Amino acid sequence: xxxxxxxxxxxxxxxxxxxxxxxxxxxxxxxxxxxxxxxxxxxxxxxxxxxxxxxxxxxxxxxxxxxxxxxxxxxxxxxxxxxxxxxxxxxxxxxxxxxxxxxxxxxxxxxxxxxxxxxxxxxxxxxxxxxxxxxxxxxxxxxxxxxxxxxxxxxxxxxxxxxxxxxxxxxxxxxxxxxxxxxxxxxxxxxxxxxxxxxxxxxxxxxxxxxxxxxxxxxxxxxxxxxxxxxxxxxxxxxxxxxxxxxxxxxxxxxxxxxxxxxxxxxxxxxxxxxxxxxxxxxxxxxxxxxxxxxxxxxxxxxxxxxxxxxxx
Amino acid sequence: xxxxxxxxxxxxxxxxxxxxxxxxxxxxxxxxxxxxxxxxxxxxxxxxxxxxxxxxxxxxxxxxxxxxxxxxxxxxxxxxxxxxxxxxxxxxxxxxxxxxxxxxxxxxxxxxxxxxxxxxxxxxxxxxxxxxxxxxxxxxxxxxxxxxxxxxxxxxxxxxxxxxxxxxxxxxxxxxxxxxxxxxxxxxxxxxxxxxxxxxxxxxxxxxxxxxxxxxxxxxxxxxxxxxxxxxxxxxxxxxxxxxxxxxxxxxxxxxxxxxxxxxxxxxxxxxxxxxxxxxxxxxxxxxxxxxxxxxxxxxxxxxxxx
Numbered sequence: 001x002x003x004x005x006x007x008x009x010x011x012x013x014x015x016x017x018x019x020x021x022x023x024x025x026x027x028x029x030x031x032x033x034x035x036x037x038x039x040x041x042x043x044x045x046x047x048x049x050x051x052x053x054x055x056x057x058x059x060x061x062x063x064x065x066x067x068x069x070x071x072x073x074x075x076x077x078x079x080x081x082x083x084x085x086x087x088x089x090x091x092x093x094x095x096x097x098x099x100x101x102x103x104x105x106x107x108x109x110x111x112x113x114x115x116x117x118x119x120x121x122x123x124x125x126x127x128x129x130x131x132x133x134x135x136x137x138x139x140x141x142x143x144x145x146x147x148x149x150x151x152x153x154x155x156x157x158x159x160x161x162x163x164x165x166x167x168x169x170x171x172x173x174x175x176x177x178x179x180x181x182x183x184x185x186x187x188x189x190x191x192x193x194x195x196x197x198x199x200x201x202x203x204x205x206x207x208x209x210x211x212x213x214x215x216x217x218x219x220x221x222x223x224x225x226x227x228x229x230x231x232x233x234x235x236x237x238x239x240x241x242x243x244x245x246x247x248x249x250x251x252x253x254x255x256x257x258x259x260x261x262x263x264x265x266x267x268x269x270x271x272x273x274x275x276x277x278x279x280x281x282x283x284x285x286x287x288x289x290x291x292x293x294x295x296x297x298x299x300x301x302x303x304x305x306x307x308x309x310x311x312x313x
Numbered sequence: 314x315x316x317x318x319x320x321x322x323x324x325x326x327x328x329x330x331x332x333x334x335x336x337x338x339x340x341x342x343x344x345x346x347x348x349x350x351x352x353x354x355x356x357x358x359x360x361x362x363x364x365x366x367x368x369x370x371x372x373x374x375x376x377x378x379x380x381x382x383x384x385x386x387x388x389x390x391x392x393x394x395x396x397x398x399x400x401x402x403x404x405x406x407x408x409x410x411x412x413x414x415x416x417x418x419x420x421x422x423x424x425x426x427x428x429x430x431x432x433x434x435x436x437x438x439x440x441x442x443x444x445x446x447x448x449x450x451x452x453x454x455x456x457x458x459x460x461x462x463x464x465x466x467x468x469x470x471x472x473x474x475x476x477x478x479x480x481x482x483x484x485x486x487x488x489x490x491x492x493x494x495x496x497x498x499x500x501x502x503x504x505x506x507x508x509x510x511x512x513x514x515x516x517x518x519x520x521x522x523x524x525x526x527x528x529x530x531x532x533x534x535x536x537x538x539x540x541x542x543x544x545x546x547x548x549x550x551x552x553x554x555x556x557x558x559x560x561x562x563x564x565x566x567x568x569x570x571x572x573x574x575x576x577x578x579x580x581x582x583x584x585x586x587x588x589x590x591x592x593x594x595x596x597x598x599x600x601x602x603x604x605x606x607x608x609x610x611x612x613x614x615x616x617x618x619x620x
Contacts, residue, residue, distance in 0.1 A: 033512045033515075047406075048425070051484045052428070055428070055481075057443075058481070110339060113332065113333045113336030120333075122334075135344050138609065141539070142598070142602075143538075143544070143597060143601055145544045145572050145597075148572075149572065149591065150350050152576060154349075178339075206323065207326060208325070208329050236436030238436065238438045238545045239548075239569070242576075243576045243577070269439075273445075274549075291436055292435065295434055
């Protein structure tokens with residue numbers, strides 16, 4: 001065995017050799033690779049730029065075309081076919097608010113209930129529970145117009161036979177966004193660690209007391225975020241409402257159970273957009289501005305809520 | 314022997330469990346209700362119109378005398394819009410996803426992803442109006458080569474305008490879900506490839522992309538299903554001219570727009586038109602159901618690999 005003094009130069013030689021080899025291999029990447037790398041990164045940036053440009057163009061165009069009609073009249077005046085300069089969205093705005101209130105009333109208890117059942121009670125090895133799960137995932141992707149058909153055949157006519165009333169619109173939209181609420185609520189409930197449940201059970205709480213006093217309070221921010229996103233989806237939906245009666249040009253404030261018909265914001269925008277005259281087009285864009293502002297505010301609030309109350313366990 | 318047992322039967326607890334289970338069952342009932350409400354009138358429809366005419370002919374003229382119900386005309390209309398939408402949305406969506414997951418610094422990613430997701434939250438009636446009043450006159454008509462495939466000038470509606478609008482709508486779906494799939498690929502795989510001398514582009518395309526493939530395909534299938542089921546954009550921008558063509562600059566009618574323009578308000582229950590809405594709805598439901606099931610299965614597979 002040579003001593004440490006003898007090994008030192010040999011070590012130094014080995015390290016120097018290794019460094020030289022590594023540098024020779026890695027300092028210069030092949031030119032082709034460098035070019036391909038840069039082109040690829042450029043293409044990715046182009047893709048992002050196209051998506052962002054689409055978003056910006058949409059927003060800018062809506063504001064440019066709609067701003068001439070922006071005034072308080074939009075909120076206070078009913079629609080009019082004869083006087084587009086005086087026409088507004090009042091019945092549609094009230095209709096949308098009532099629709100959304102109905103959606104919240106239906107979706108919050110049922111959505112949270114279903115999520116609690118699936119997360120806290122259901123044994124996922126049972127086929128019926130797996131069926132419920134698969135079913136909810138699928139329902140979340142069923143086209144909205146199919147819900148319109150369901151509403152028309154099942155709620156407006158057929159078994160429930162409610163007629164073309166606003167409440168039928170609410171129920172249709174509620175069914176449409178229910179899967180979204182269930183999926184979001186499940187994720188929020190799943191994020192509560194098991195140790196919280198076990199601690200509560202160990203102290204003698206029953207299962208429901210554990211859920212009611214520990215799991216639910218801890219998951220409320222997540223659930224609220226999901227509900228807000230679902231409600232903003234319901235607010236922007238047009239297609240199903242066309243099938244369940246929200247097509248009429250009404251000039252009075254709609255009520256939930258009146259058979260006189262109702263209107264909603266996106267349907268009213270659609271109605272204006274179909275008219276070729278410039279004034280109605282402007283009105284349609286003004287309506288879009290109002291909706292975009294409301295929806296952006298709701299979405300930002302949901303994101304803020306999620307970030308603000310996100311619990312790290 | 315003593316066991317810990319509840320001192321009372323706790324009927325309240327059981328009642329609550331039953332009530333919650335009922336909420337879960339309601340979702341199954343929704344699907345059942347959809348199927349029931351579609352099937353009845355669809356069977357009624359096929360008593361009037363032979364299935365061979367419905368499935369194998371290309372003329373969709375319900376308003377003519379005698380009417381013709383060849384659903385292929387509007388199925389192909391839907392596929393026309395979907396095809397061109399995906400041709401735009403897949404590269405843009407996947408490019409954005411790879412950028413988000415592999416290239417973007419964390420801070421950029423944190424703002425860029427929610428910004429793209431705003432697109433998914435814009436009401437489709439707004440995108441439809443954008444398609445017909447901006448994409449068509451300001452983008453397609455000036456850029457489309459004169460006379461190519463019949464030319465784009467002077468047309469108030471066309472499939473391509475709706476396609477680009479739908480493309481804009483589904484880009485965030487592809488970008489966001491594919492980014493999730495690629496971000497779930499373990500870091501060790503990337504580091505291993507880098508250690509072997511792979512460039513960043515190679516790591517992204519040959520390691521991360523294949524590893525996340527099932528999630529990426531699932532996002533694309535979901536986007537196709539959304540495009541097929543989209544209504545307002547095709548109603549506003551694609552026209553209502555049933556026409557079996559894949560030409561992007563023709564005006565066409567999609568399945569969803571037939572349903573939306575036919576089943577409004579005062580359509581008489583029991584008429585052939587009323588029943589035809591349900592027959593078309595059944596075709597649409599079956600098509601999207603198949604795609605949704607494929608997408609759900611693919612997502613499960615990619616979750617199983619890396620969880």
